[in-house]
Amino acid sequence: MADLILLNANVMTMDPLHPKADGVDIKNGKILSVTTNDDLEKWKRKKTITIDCKGKTVLPGFIDAHCHLYALAESHVTLNLEPHHNVRSISDIQTKIKASSQQLPSGTWIRGRGYNEFYLAEKRHPNRWDLDQVTSAHPIKLTHRTGHAHVLNSLALQIVGISNETPDPLDGLIDRDVKTGEPTGLLYRMGDFLSRKIPPLENHQLDRGMKVANDELLSMGITSIQDASSHNAIEQWKMFRRWKDTGFLKPRVAMMLGTESFSAYRKQDFEIQTDKSQLRLGGVKIILDETTGHLRPAQAELSETVLGIHQSGFQACLHAVEEKAVEAACSAIEYALRKFPKPDHRHRIEHCSVCSPSLAKKLAALGIMVVTQPSFIYYSGDRYLRTVPAEELKHLYPIRTLLKSGVKVAASSDCPIAPANPMTGIYAAASRMTETGEEVLSEEKITPEEALRMYGETAARTTFDEGIKGSISPGKLGDLVVLNGDPTKDPINELKDMRVEMTILDGQIVWEGR
Ligand SMILES: [Zn+2]
Numbered sequence: 001m002a003d004l005i006l007l008n009a010n011v012m013t014m015d016p017l018h019p020k021a022d023g024v025d026i027k028n029g030k031i032l033s034v035t036t037n038d039d040l041e042k043w044k045r046k047k048t049i050t051i052d053c054k055g056k057t058v059l060p061g062f063i064d065a066h067c068h069l070y071a072l073a074e075s076h077v078t079l080n081l082e083p084h085h086n087v088r089s090i091s092d093i094q095t096k097i098k099a100s101s102q103q104l105p106s107g108t109w110i111r112g113r114g115y116n117e118f119y120l121a122e123k124r125h126p127n128r129w130d131l132d133q134v135t136s137a138h139p140i141k142l143t144h145r146t147g148h149a150h151v152l153n154s155l156a157l158q159i160v161g162i163s164n165e166t167p168d169p170l171d172g173l174i175d176r177d178v179k180t181g182e183p184t185g186l187l188y189r190m191g192d193f194l195s196r197k198i199p200p201l202e203n204h205q206l207d208r209g210m211k212v213a214n215d216e217l218l219s220m221g222i223t224s225i226q227d228a229s230s231h232n233a234i235e236q237w238k239m240f241r242r243w244k245d246t247g248f249l250k251p252r253v254a255m256m257l258g259t260e261s262f263s264a265y266r267k268q269d270f271e272i273q274t275d276k277s278q279l280r281l282g283g284v285k286i287i288l289d290e291t292t293g294h295l296r297p298a299q300a301e302l303s304e305t306v307l308g309i310h311q312s313g314f315q316a317c318l319h320a321v322e323e324k325a326v327e328a329a330c331s332a333i334e335y336a337l338r339k340f341p342k343p344d345h346r347h348r349i350e351h352c353s354v355c356s357p358s359l360a361k362k363l364a365a366l367g368i369m370v371v372t373q374p375s376f377i378y379y380s381g382d383r384y385l386r387t388v389p390a391e392e393l394k395h396l397y398p399i400r401t402l403l404k405s406g407v408k409v410a411a412s413s414d415c416p417i418a419p420a421n422p423m424t425g426i427y428a429a430a431s432r433m434t435e436t437g438e439e440v441l442s443e444e445k446i447t448p449e450e451a452l453r454m455y456g457e458t459a460a461r462t463t464f465d466e467g468i469k470g471s472i473s474p475g476k477l478g479d480l481v482v483l484n485g486d487p488t489k490d491p492i493n494e495l496k497d498m499r500v501e502m503t504i505l506d507g508q509i510v511w512e513g514r
Pocket of ligand 1: 068
């Protein structure tokens with residue numbers, strides 16, 4: 001009576017009670033049984049789709065616990081300026097913009113993203129004058145690979161109203177020429193400001209980008225995703241809803257709210273119809289910013305914000321990169337827990353890039369979860385080795401230390417900041433290798449199985465979903481991937497090239513490798 005049966009598989013259930021099986025059968029989108037080939041044969045009926053896995057590995061669908069779907073969709077319909085796309089100098093950026101400007105009518109915005117000054121020959125950010133050389137007829141907005149800095153040309157600066165006289169905003173920074181005081185076009189932490197001034201992409205453009213992104217996510221075996229964008233509000237919710245309803249976005253989505261929209265939500269300025277398994281709210285995202293040298297928000301304000309989130313029964317998701325920020329996040333959660341103790345709160349720190357063993361112990365004691373990005377070691381490790389101060393480098397993405405201290409660590413890609421492929425993350429967590437083959441803290445290696453768990457059960461825990469996902473167990477959602485290798489047996493250096501051959505979501509085959 002099964003709808004779908006997978007036979008002759010190396011099923012790694014990730015369920016410690018029954019770690020292995022020959023196959024799985026699924027009915028109405030849920031896993032019925034995880035058992036032997038003989039048992040599964042019994043459930044075959046005329047309409048049952050049967051897949052012979054020929055010994056291939058079957059795993060729970062991957063969960064990406066932190067990404068940015070709008071930016072991901074946008075990335076497929078804007079200029080890609082990542083180093084991997086042959087952008088190695090400012091003149092490469094100019095060439096791409098030039099080509100685009102020749103196709104677009106004057107006045108149309110040109111948008112590019114993903115440039116990385118570390119990999120540019122000039123070793124600096126582009127500025128307004130570099131961009132002005134290409135066109136003065138089109139406003140240009142370039143987004144840094146982190147999403148936290150932008151470069152505008154002179155026309156764009158004029159449109160958004162930034163001149164020599166404009167003061168720095170409270171939580172951002174307008175970079176200026178040291179001699180003349182003139183804005184250079186580089187803006188730090190002003191994304192929200194810019195999104196209010198620059199017209200968004202049109203729906204049909206974003207939809208086109210989302211369709212490409214959706215194919216990409218499914219081809220990597222990602223069946224659930226959490227959107228961690230700090231500006232998320234009702235507009236983003238509506239967009240995700242539309243993408244869900246049209247089928248442009250297949251993976252299950254949990255959307256975090258920004259702090260502002262969270263207040264609006266609590267005041268019931270808007271209502272949200274959640275549909276638990278497909279689209280739902282996640283926690284509340286707070287950015288702890290250190291770009292200006294001072295922590296923003298300041299500790300007292302941060303603690304009160306976290307307390308408010310905690311009291312309302314939501315999870316606080318604190319973006320903290322440097323150790324000072326991680327400490328501040330920790331203190332804020334500690335403050336909330338002291339006022340209103342709650343054992344299973346699952347407040348989380350996003351990134352937690354620098355964390356000493358003593359701080360890791362503190363996180364564990366407070367029950368704080370960490371959402372890390374192992375593939376940053378692969379994609380950015382070469383830069384870390386050259387630019388991160390030695391004191392911080394020795395505690396960089398210390399995944400082994402965190403796990404050993406008892407912290408629950410989930411993995412994510414932060415895409416489009418890094419490509420979404422979980423296999424790259426699993427490889428990086430198990431090898432600590434950079435793209436060029438250098439090692440970043442070999443003592444922080446974890447096993448491939450531990451890494452798989454970070455994209456499975458632990459990632460499910462970050463949204464209280466471990467009862468329905470993260471392992472292949474009867475009653476759980478029918479989200480599975482078929483891999484062309486065995487991550488726990490094959491050599492570690494083969495992990496990054498391992499491919500997903502099939503992705504099953506809700507018991508449906510949503511992607512098949514070619
Ligand atoms: Zn992020």
